[in-house]
Amino acid sequence: MRLNRISVFPRLVLDAQKIYKGGIMFENLFEGLNNSLEKESIERRHFLKGAFVGGATLLGSPFLSKLMAKETGWRIVDSNIKSRVSLVTHKSSMYSVRRVNRRVMRPMFEESLKLGMNTSSVKAAWDKVFPNYKAGQVIAFKLTCLNPHCSSHKELVYEIANSLIRWGVKPNDIIIFERSAWELRRQRYRLNYRKNNRVRCFGTSNPGYNPGYDKSFVIPLREGLFIGTPHFSKVLSKMCDYIINVPVLKNHSDAGVTLALKNHYGSFNNPSAFHDNYCSPYAAKLNAHPVIKDKTKLVVLDALSCVFRGGPGGYPGMLTKTIGVSTDPIAIDTVGLLWLEDIRRKKGMSSIMNRSKHIAAGAELKLGTNNPKNINVIKRKI
Amino acid sequence: MKKVLLIFTLIITALYMGSLQNLSARRWRIKTKDGKYMRLIRGGRFLMGSRYGKCEEKPRHRVRVKSFYMDETEVTFSQFRKFVKATGYTAIGSWKSAFKRGYKNHPVVNVTYVDAEAYAKWAGKRLPTEQEWEYAAGGPRRYVYDYGNRWNRRAAALWDSRRKTSVRVKRYRPNGYGLYDMTGNVMEWTKSKFLPYPGKRKKCPNMDGSFLVVKGGCYLFFADRSRRQARHAVKPHISFSAIGFRCAKDL
Numbered sequence: 001m002r003l004n005r006i007s008v009f010p011r012l013v014l015d016a017q018k019i020y021k022g023g024i025m026f027e028n029l030f031e032g033l034n035n036s037l038e039k040e041s042i043e044r045r046h047f048l049k050g051a052f053v054g055g056a057t058l059l060g061s062p063f064l065s066k067l068m069a070k071e072t073g074w075r076i077v078d079s080n081i082k083s084r085v086s087l088v089t090h091k092s093s094m095y096s097v098r099r100v101n102r103r104v105m106r107p108m109f110e111e112s113l114k115l116g117m118n119t120s121s122v123k124a125a126w127d128k129v130f131p132n133y134k135a136g137q138v139i140a141f142k143l144t145c146l147n148p149h150c151s152s153h154k155e156l157v158y159e160i161a162n163s164l165i166r167w168g169v170k171p172n173d174i175i176i177f178e179r180s181a182w183e184l185r186r187q188r189y190r191l192n193y194r195k196n197n198r199v200r201c202f203g204t205s206n207p208g209y210n211p212g213y214d215k216s217f218v219i220p221l222r223e224g225l226f227i228g229t230p231h232f233s234k235v236l237s238k239m240c241d242y243i244i245n246v247p248v249l250k251n252h253s254d255a256g257v258t259l260a261l262k263n264h265y266g267s268f269n270n271p272s273a274f275h276d277n278y279c280s281p282y283a284a285k286l287n288a289h290p291v292i293k294d295k296t297k298l299v300v301l302d303a304l305s306c307v308f309r310g311g312p313g314g315y316p317g318m319l320t321k322t323i324g325v326s327t328d329p330i331a332i333d334t335v336g337l338l339w340l341e342d343i344r345r346k347k348g349m350s351s352i353m354n355r356s357k358h359i360a361a362g363a364e365l366k367l368g369t370n371n372p373k374n375i376n377v378i379k380r381k382i
Numbered sequence: 383m384k385k386v387l388l389i390f391t392l393i394i395t396a397l398y399m400g401s402l403q404n405l406s407a408r409r410w411r412i413k414t415k416d417g418k419y420m421r422l423i424r425g426g427r428f429l430m431g432s433r434y435g436k437c438e439e440k441p442r443h444r445v446r447v448k449s450f451y452m453d454e455t456e457v458t459f460s461q462f463r464k465f466v467k468a469t470g471y472t473a474i475g476s477w478k479s480a481f482k483r484g485y486k487n488h489p490v491v492n493v494t495y496v497d498a499e500a501y502a503k504w505a506g507k508r509l510p511t512e513q514e515w516e517y518a519a520g521g522p523r524r525y526v527y528d529y530g531n532r533w534n535r536r537a538a539a540l541w542d543s544r545r546k547t548s549v550r551v552k553r554y555r556p557n558g559y560g561l562y563d564m565t566g567n568v569m570e571w572t573k574s575k576f577l578p579y580p581g582k583r584k585k586c587p588n589m590d591g592s593f594l595v596v597k598g599g600c601y602l603f604f605a606d607r608s609r610r611q612a613r614h615a616v617k618p619h620i621s622f623s624a625i626g627f628r629c630a631k632d633l
Contacts, residue, residue, distance in 0.1 A: 224593075224619070225615075225617070226587070227607075253546065254546060272603065273607075276602060277623065
């Protein structure tokens with residue numbers, strides 16, 4: 001039906017050629033990233049739709065953007081923000097869904113960090129990420145451990161911590177945290193909440209040590225409606241000075257994707273009450289709160305494996321073997337969304353772009369840019 | 383003295399029997415103008431609030447409620463549409479945006495308190511008070527949930543039961559009074575202001591009198607926030623995709 005509509009109007013037929021070219025660009029963006037994705041014949045309808053999406057976004061034509069928005073429900077917000085996203089792939093980084101090659105994690109991450117920060121050394125990259133860092137300040141890693149099959153991989157997380165320690169942060173000034181201790185323990189993180197010479201690791205709610213939620217203020221996600229009053233985790237609001245967000249590449253039955261923005265749904269209580277309207281604009285408003293916005297300095301996308309079907313609790317359907325780094329949560333969410341869309345399209349699955357409204361809402365709040373034209377994606381294979 | 387006591391006892395008994403007879407003469411289930419069935423809820427005293435719950439639920443206190451009728455189910459989209467068609471009412475809430483295909487028997491949502499009041503007035507009813515709602519929600523045995531004091535994820539549409547949207551009314555079993563979806567599905571407007579309970583010393587947030595109480599659990603809540611004692615504060619002009627309503631009626 002949609003194809004017919006395209007072919008009816010001569011102007012659109014003309015544009016369809018551009019779209020086709022754009023489609024090739026779109027394909028190229030993720031070429032080589034979908035390692036285990038077998039070569040399969042792409043359904044014509046899906047290919048054209050995807051090409052249409054990619055073409056419209058990458059060519060940056062306002063007319064096509066409008067048309068694309070109509071087709072997929074995805075909205076591009078114009079802004080002057082220029083962002084950089086690095087995606088580094090290593091073919092032997094994952095042996096299987098559960099087995100990670102820890103030896104390559106640090107080179108992969110540091111390469112990605114250097115590319116993402118556009119520096120030649122790791123030290124310079126960290127200097128750029130934390131320009132005002134003083135000894136004694138605490139850096140917290142927000143993980144996602146909701147899905148037992150696809151959580152932030154501990155091998156990667158500890159290597160990020162090691163990289164920070166090499167840069168000069170004391171191990172005890174690093175906090176690895178999630179909603180609850182049992183989720184961390186399930187993913188085999190070593191819990192430590194003591195003041196010693198080790199990285200601290202605990203949940204907002206722990207059986208023995210319970211930082212809890214900061215009830216001194218309410219996060220203003222909804223006005224005039226106090227149901228499931230949201231409060232930040234004390235780890236975020238009181239215990240840390242900086243945040244490194246470590247989401248994983250997953251689709252989400254409500255929000256389309258659950259990446260950097262949606263990852264902070266584990267940073268406050270009563271997240272379930274904010275899942276209506278595809279989590280929009282709550283995920284964006286949450287990230288626009290100073291507690292998160294001012295403290296978040298880096299987003300590390302753990303795309304070693306990805307859940308493109310049945311998310312957020314589904315089984316990883318693919319080993320994508322990639323680590324992404326950016327300082328812009330919206331840009332990395334956009335790249336992740338386009339990537340998942342691409343995978344799903346090739347698998348003949350429905351589009352998730354119409355549901356990912358929270359990313360555009362975040363772009364409207366100036367958290368970053370969701371315009372692919374303004375996102376410089378740097379890919380590297382090592 | 384004995385005679386006086388005997389006469390007094392007889393008078394009291396007669397009055398009590400009379401009131402019972404009067405009540406039993408009432409029909410236990412009636413059909414109203416909007417095509418909905420209402421159940422008779424016999425009045426009585428009960429303990430309202432919670433001893434261990436959130437700030438706004440404390441303290442637990444004794445409340446007397448008169449007999450009243452209450453809708454068996456929440457007002458559905460089709461019933462609300464019937465009202466809008468009949469009266470030409472322009473709703474403040476964007477209920478139409480929530481009305482999807484196959485949702486005609488789902489509870490109407492995205493309606494403000496004013497919209498709910500207008501519907502109730504048209505149907506010859508009113509919105510329940512917070513006390514009435516909580517009294518009716520526990521059933522005759524004053525349970526915490528529709529079906530008992532222990533959470534059962536197969537018995538109501540809540541986040542725990544992996545419901546991501548509302549469900550059609552009467553999807554789950556009713557409580558002891560024959561009322562459906564008091565624990566789950568969508569929250570419900572009451573006409574009571576969000577104020578502290580009598581005897582409350584500590585101040586809780588949002589108790590300036592500008593909010594109304596919304597009761598019940600919904601598909602976005604875990605079981606903890608779906609207890610009959612849980613209170614939610616919502617401004618009257620707000621509409622939300624998990625707030626609907628049901629009506630009550632005096633005898």
